[in-house]
Each structure stands twice: as C-alpha cells, then as structure tokens.
Amino acid sequence: MKKSEKILLSAALSAATVYYLKxxxxxxxxxxxxxxxxxxxxFIGTWNVIAKLNPQPELPLSHIxxxxxxxxxxxxxxxxxxxxxVSETWTSSIGEMQFVGKFDKARFKMxxxxxxxxxxxxxxIDEDYRYALVAGNSLKYLWILSKExxxxxxxxxxxxxxxxxxxxxxxxxxxVFHQ
Numbered sequence: 001m002k003k004s005e006k007i008l009l010s011a012a013l014s015a016a017t018v019y020y021l022k023x024x025x026x027x028x029x030x031x032x033x034x035x036x037x038x039x040x041x042x043f044i045g046t047w048n049v050i051a052k053l054n055p056q057p058e059l060p061l062s063h064i065x066x067x068x069x070x071x072x073x074x075x076x077x078x079x080x081x082x083x084x085x086v087s088e089t090w091t092s093s094i095g096e097m098q099f100v101g102k103f104d105k106a107r108f109k110m111x112x113x114x115x116x117x118x119x120x121x122x123x124x125i126d127e128d129y130r131y132a133l134v135a136g137n138s139l140k141y142l143w144i145l146s147k148e149x150x151x152x153x154x155x156x157x158x159x160x161x162x163x164x165x166x167x168x169x170x171x172x173x174x175x176v177f178h179q
Contacts, residue, residue, distance in 0.1 A: 014028065026100055026109040026119040029090035031166055032135045034121045043122070044068050044076070050151050051173040052088070053142040060085045062177040079108060094135035126155065126164055133159040139167050149178040 030032070049064035061082030072079040074161035084091050095112035097120060099105075106122030118141070124133040131151050134143040144151060144159050151159075160170050 009068070019113075026117055027117065027137050028107070028121055029135060029137070029139050029166070032121065032123055035106040035125050037104055038122065038125075039129070040076075040103070043106075043132075044070065044126075045147060047132065047145040047147055048149060048178055049082075049143055049176050050146050050173045050178070051144040053140065053168060053173050054136075055140045058122075059091065061091070064176050068097070069154060073098070075099065076108075078112075080112065115123060122147075124159060131159075133157045135166075139169075142168050142170075144173075163166075 004121055044066045046065055047055055049066065052064075058130065059082070063080040064080070067079040067081070068076045069079075075096055078095040078097050079092060080095065081090060083089075085140075089145055090109050093112050096114075097108045097110045100107045100109050100119075105127070108120040108122075109117040110120040111117045119137040120136070122132050122134045123135045130147045132143075134145060134147045136142065144156070147164040
C-alpha cells in the first residue's frame with residue numbers, strides 16, 4: 001500500500017470513528033433541562049407509557065410500560081413491555097439506564113441494544129413521582145409516563161404546554177391504550 005493510500009485510509013477511518021462516536025452521544029435538545037433534586041428511589045417502579053413521540057416504525061403495541069429497578073452498577077435495569085395487538089402476544093426487552101453527570105439530575109442514557117445509547121431525560125415530574133414528562137436526544141422523542149393507567153387532564157395539559165413551548169410537535173404524539 002502506497003503512503004498516500006495509507007493516509008487516505010487513515011483519514012477515512014478517523015472520520016468514520018468520529019461520526020460513530022457523535023451518533024452514540026446522548027444529548028439534550030436545545031432549551032430542555034432535566035429535573036434537579038431528582039430522587040431516584042421515588043422514581044423506581046413501573047411506569048405506563050401514556051403517550052409517545054417516536055419517529056421509528058414500531059409494532060402496534062398497547063399497554064406499554066417501563067419497569068425500573070436498581071442494578072449492581074449504580075444505574076437501573078429497565079424492562080420494557082407491551083402487548084402486540086396484531087399477534088395478540090406480550091413482547092418485552094431488557095435494557096439498562098445510567099446517570100449522565102450528577103446523580104441529583106434526572107439525566108440518563110438508556111440502552112436496549114449496546115453499544116447504542118439514547119437520552120432519557122425527565123424534564124417534569126410531580127412531587128409524588130406519579131407522572132413524568134421525558135425527553136429523548138432530540139425534539140423527535142418524547143414520552144408522557146404515569147404510574148397509573150392514565151394521567152389527569154390538568155397534568156396532561158401542563159405537560160403538553162411545556163412540550164409545545166420547548167418545540168415538540170405534540171400533535172404527533174401517539175396515545176397508548178391501557179384500559
């Protein structure tokens with residue numbers, strides 16, 4: 001291999017590495033801030049996905065939930081579960097969540113398929129830790145979560161207003177059936 005070919009190959013590998021690492025980064029959309037003074041022990045438990053904004057094609061799932069429990073590495077084990085309406089079967093996957101930065105901020109990275117991580121940032125939560133608004137890496141990812149099967153209208157309105165002000169297209173939210 002000639003010296004010029006080696007230089008080109010090295011440059012291409014460097015560019016590919018930078019691109020790969022950039023895509024793996026977890027980030028916050030501009031203006032979005034995670035909850036401060038976050039209490040992880042109050043957050044642990046099962047959360048129902050009430051609504052989601054996700055551009056990825058997915059199975060037609062209802063009864064979607066995340067179950068968060070402590071893991072041995074100081075993060076959380078995540079079990080995602082949903083009912084496939086087409087095959088009429090339950091589907092689930094196991095993932096992991098780790099803090100990004102300080103432990104008192106609700107900023108996490110989550111992975112169901114390592115080494116791919118995505119942002120999971122609690123940007124609003126009620127004082128009893130029953131309802132949460134969660135942002136992903138970009139304005140294309142948003143979740144409304146509840147420890148109950150629904151969210152009171154006033155909480156829903158508050159979350160939708162906040163999300164809209166931050167730039168989310170809340171008209172594209174998919175509302176998940178839980179009854």
